[in-house]
Amino acid sequence: MVDPKFDIKDLSVWFGHLQALKKVTLAIAPNEILSIIGPSNSGKTTFLRMLNRLNALNLSFRVEGEIRIDGVDLLRLDVEALRKRVGMVFALPLSLPLSIYDNVAYGVRMHGEKNKKKLEGRVQAALEEAYLWEEVKDRLQESAFKLSGGQQQRLCIARTLAVEPEVILFDEPCSGLDPISTAKVEDAMLKLKSRYTIVLVTNNVKQAARVGDRTAFFLNGELIELDQTEKIFTAPHDKRTEDYILGKFG
Amino acid sequence: MRKAKEFIVEKLILTCGVASIFFVALIFLFLMKEGLAVFKTVSLSDFLAGHKWYPISEPPQLGILPLILGSILVTIGAAIISIPIGVGSAIYIAEIAPAWAKEVLKAGVELLAAIPSVVLGFVGMVTLVPLVKNVFNLPTGLTALSGSIMLAFMAMPTIVSVAEDALYSVPKNYKEGAFALGATQWQTIWRVMLPASSSGILAAVMLGIGRVIGETMAVMMITGNAAVIPKTILVPVRTLTATVAAEMGEAVVGGEHYFALFAIGIVLFMISFMINVTADLFLHKRQR
Ligand SMILES: Nc1ncnc2c1ncn2[C@@H]1O[C@H](COP(=O)(O)OP(=O)(O)OP(=O)(O)O)[C@@H](O)[C@H]1O
Ligand SMILES: [Mg+2]
Numbered sequence: 148m149v150d151p152k153f154d155i156k157d158l159s160v161w162f163g164h165l166q167a168l169k170k171v172t173l174a175i176a177p178n179e180i181l182s183i184i185g186p187s188n189s190g191k192t193t194f195l196r197m198l199n200r201l202n203a204l205n206l207s208f209r210v211e212g213e214i215r216i217d218g219v220d221l222l223r224l225d226v227e228a229l230r231k232r233v234g235m236v237f238a239l240p241l242s243l244p245l246s247i248y249d250n251v252a253y254g255v256r257m258h259g260e261k262n263k264k265k266l267e268g269r270v271q272a273a274l275e276e277a278y279l280w281e282e283v284k285d286r287l288q289e290s291a292f293k294l295s296g297g298q299q300q301r302l303c304i305a306r307t308l309a310v311e312p313e314v315i316l317f318d319e320p321c322s323g324l325d326p327i328s329t330a331k332v333e334d335a336m337l338k339l340k341s342r343y344t345i346v347l348v349t350n351n352v353k354q355a356a357r358v359g360d361r362t363a364f365f366l367n368g369e370l371i372e373l374d375q376t377e378k379i380f381t382a383p384h385d386k387r388t389e390d391y392i393l394g395k396f397g
Numbered sequence: 398m399r400k401a402k403e404f405i406v407e408k409l410i411l412t413c414g415v416a417s418i419f420f421v422a423l424i425f426l427f428l429m430k431e432g433l434a435v436f437k438t439v440s441l442s443d444f445l446a447g448h449k450w451y452p453i454s455e456p457p458q459l460g461i462l463p464l465i466l467g468s469i470l471v472t473i474g475a476a477i478i479s480i481p482i483g484v485g486s487a488i489y490i491a492e493i494a495p496a497w498a499k500e501v502l503k504a505g506v507e508l509l510a511a512i513p514s515v516v517l518g519f520v521g522m523v524t525l526v527p528l529v530k531n532v533f534n535l536p537t538g539l540t541a542l543s544g545s546i547m548l549a550f551m552a553m554p555t556i557v558s559v560a561e562d563a564l565y566s567v568p569k570n571y572k573e574g575a576f577a578l579g580a581t582q583w584q585t586i587w588r589v590m591l592p593a594s595s596s597g598i599l600a601a602v603m604l605g606i607g608r609v610i611g612e613t614m615a616v617m618m619i620t621g622n623a624a625v626i627p628k629t630i631l632v633p634v635r636t637l638t639a640t641v642a643a644e645m646g647e648a649v650v651g652g653e654h655y656f657a658l659f660a661i662g663i664v665l666f667m668i669s670f671m672i673n674v675t676a677d678l679f680l681h682k683r684q685r
Contacts (some may be wrong), residue, residue, distance in 0.1 A: 199577060201573060201576060201577060204576065206572070208498070227579045227580070227581050228579070229579075230576065230577055230578065230579035231578075231579035232576070234577065235577040237496060237570065237573070237574065239570065240568050241571070241574045243571070243574070243589070244592075244593070253578065253588075254578035254580075257575075257578065257579070257580050257584055257588065258579060306578070307577075307578070310578060332550075376455065376526075
């Protein structure tokens with residue numbers, strides 16, 4: 148692999164006595180879409196939230212192992228700067244009670260951009276990248292809550308893009324969406340790949356097959372298998388991977 | 398058998414509910430009946446806007462403007478002191494404090510709420526009053542400012558605990574969403590937590606102020622009780638509540654003075670009612 152974007156070694160995570168990740172080792176290449184699949188409670192979200200250090204908000208949390216981004220230990224970076232580089236889109240579209248425009252401008256303003264022209268440019272570019280611009284360009288001042296669920300999710304993507312991250316983490320971004328909205332979000336992801344590194348946690352195995360370059364299968368906090376997506380879906384090494392993909396458990 | 402039990406319990410609860418409404422209505426009617434009688438001798442505008450409160454001169458002068466201004470001045474002073482400190486502590490307790498500090502502070506706030514107002518008044522009288530007198534070089538320390546500071550202590554526990562609840566009730570997602578965008582803790586508090594809990598925090602402030610307006614004992618002890626229109630916060634004032642409490646005993650039942658004190662009761666009732674309704678509106682807005 149070329150220099151990996153993320154290099155994760157022997158990562159173990161505990162919440163109190165419960166071990167949520169067990170010695171996970173993997174590397175994520177720049178500009179790839181890595182899908183993570185696995186049944187509920189397998190540690191997918193926990194893994195994702197390690198990459199932007201969001202787990203540290205939890206008081207009972209403990210970690211062992213190492214994560215490097217572009218070769219630098221994650222813990223040595225300033226946490227705000229890290230989160231600016233590594234954006235995240237949550238399962239539930241998390242619009243803030245603000246206008247559409249302000250939702251997207253939110254993070255940009257927070258990072259200190261005051262110039263109105265530049266702000267407008269960033270908002271438009273982000274909305275275009277998230278494939279939402281055409282649908283909202285005439286109603287930017289309306290409340291974000293007036294958008295449909297699928298539009299709100301793309302709004303959240305736009306908000307994340309607007310701060311110009313390098314990596315985007317998606318945690319089940321389509322779990323509440325209908326197939327058409329899902330397709331639009333997936334389209335956006337595929338187009339974003341050329342500029343960003345994407346890690347996608349999904350409970351929809353077919354989605355992993357559609358958009359992932361590589362797919363990782365997690366079970367009970369362990370990384371069971373990681374390979375090219377076609378390989379995982381046509382000839383998995385591990386019996387448990389095969390069972391999960393075929394819907395035998397989970 | 399179970400049916401019968403259900404029936405009895407149900408009726409019992411209903412009776413309790415009806416009784417409390419009934420008593421409130423009774424109190425309200427009584428207040429109205431006695432209070433409105435004052436307007437046979439003094440017009441509404443003279444009563445509310447009159448500059449002089451000499452209830453036992455002949456003829457009595459029943460203008461309560463100095464009392465209203467006294468109440469407002471003390472209340473605003475208390476609000477200016479207690480709101481920033483109260484909301485600040487709530488933010489610290491809900492968002493920043495480590496677990497042990499949280500427990501200590503919450504216990505402290507509860508303790509403050511448990512101090513009877515007469516004790517606060519007493520302590521204020523021997524500590525705060527001389528301090529105000531010396532610091533501002535005044536003839537007396539029994540001033541609106543002393544009352545404001547003392548009342549701020551009374552409003553604070555309410556403000557802190559209600560505002561803290563409001564902050565806790567902000568969905569966890571909002572906070573995580575802000576952090577995930579790279580917000581610092583302070584940015585998250587200022588731009589996400591406070592706006593998202595603003596209605597609850599306003600309700601907290603309203604409830605705190607409601608407590609201040611209705612407070613009697615402590616103000617009576619340390620504001621100096623002079624029924625003149627205050628020009629600054631460093632002079633003695635007399636509040637609506639203190640007037641009723643101090644004069645009710647000596648007013649002749651059925652006399653003008655007596656009716657006027659009841660009318661003050663109506664004014665107080667209206668003010669508290671409006672504050673409670675406003676607080677309620679904010680609280681409900683939050684739930685929606
Ligand atoms: N903040 C937390 N505090 C305590 N335990 C947690 C926390 N987050 C996750 N866990 C625990 O870690 C384990 C893994 O959870 P995680 O959310 O990573 O699973 P997941 O694979 O994302 O599941 P799902 O598909 O249901 O989202 C679970 O047993 C969960 O209870
Ligand atoms: Mg999850």
